[in-house]
Amino acid sequence: MKNLEYKEYYRRKLPHFQPVEAVLFITFRLVGSLPSHVIDKLEQEKNRMEKMLGKVDDPEIWKELRYEQQKRWFAKYDNYLDNAKDGAKWLGDERIARLVFESLKYRDNKVYRLDAFSIMPNHVHLVAKPLVRQDGILPYSISKILHSLKRYTATEANKILGREGQFWQHESYDHVVRDDGEMDRIVQYVLNNPVKAGLVDSWKGWEWNYFRM
Structure with missing residues (x-):
């Protein structure tokens, strides 16, 4: 180790x-x-999240918004994995x-x-x-x-x-x-x-x- x-x-x-x-x-x-088009979708979603967070000045609001955004992003990510046919x-x-x-x-x-x-x-x-x-x-x-x-x-x-x-x-x-x-x-x-x-x-x-x- x-x-x-x-x-x-x-x-x-x-x-x-x-x-x-x-x-x-x-x-x-x-x-x-995961296929490349799914990875691209997830990457685009992550970029949109980061742009939105960049407009938030209050650190507490930023923290909670980031938490909720990450939860939504992960739910999509895991759903793609669970339902992958190939x-x-x-x-x-x-x-x-x-x-x-x-x-x-x-x-x-x-x-x-x-x-x-x-x-x-x-x-x-x-x-x-x-x-x-x-x-x-x-x-x-x-x-x-x-x-x-x-x-x-x-x-x-x-x-x-x-x-x-x-x-x-x-x-x-x-x-x-x-x-x-x-x-x-x-x-x-x-x-x-x-x-x-x-x-x-x-x-x-x-x-x-x-x-x-």
């Missing part, structure tokens, strides 16, 4: 924010799981789902406290709190945790599938959980995602769900 240095904020195509002691809701997906769905292979399941569990109490996850055919929802490093000052970096997780599972999954090349989309979506009420709502959302996608009738029937009792 080396090279997991903490950064509170960083940005690629999406902004990423990891306050100390934060619980994070993270979604990461397979490469090629694209990579390697996580629908039981061997790959089990690999990712065990890899997520392996890191519990090592680099994060694992609260919940759901492995869907083309993406993963994860709720976790990065742990403070052994120096007792800062938490492990979620970006580095995901990099390690993705690198290992991609290598092993490609061996199983007999393929080469990129497995995961590089960038992930993450959201800082604001309070206990939102935590409950997000965990319920994660566990019920297979039901929402029409894969099972009850969240308990989805083998690739997990939550901390």
Whole structure:
């Protein structure tokens, strides 16, 4: 678990924010799981959101507006993933789902406290709190945790599938959980995602769900 240095904020195509002691809701997906025209639509929507936010001066109003906009954007993003007819769905292979399941569990109490996850055919929802490093000052970096997780599972999954090349989309979506009420709502959302996608009738029937009792 080396090279997991903490950064509170960083940005690629999406902004990423990891306050100390934060619980994070993270979604990461397979490469090629969304078609380019859908990605373009989502990018345009994000740009419209940023332009609107740029016109708001009051910091409290800006914060609440950004929160609501992100919720709407994520709902569209996840709906596209749930309803994708084409694209990579390697996580629908039981061997790959089990690999990712065990890899997520392996890191519990090592680099994060694992609260919940759901492995869907083309993406993963994860709720976790990065742990403070052994120096007792800062938490492990979620970006580095995901990099390690993705690198290992991609290598092993490609061996199983007999393929080469990129497995995961590089960038992930993450959201800082604001309070206990939102935590409950997000965990319920994660566990019920297979039901929402029409894969099972009850969240308990989805083998690739997990939550901390």
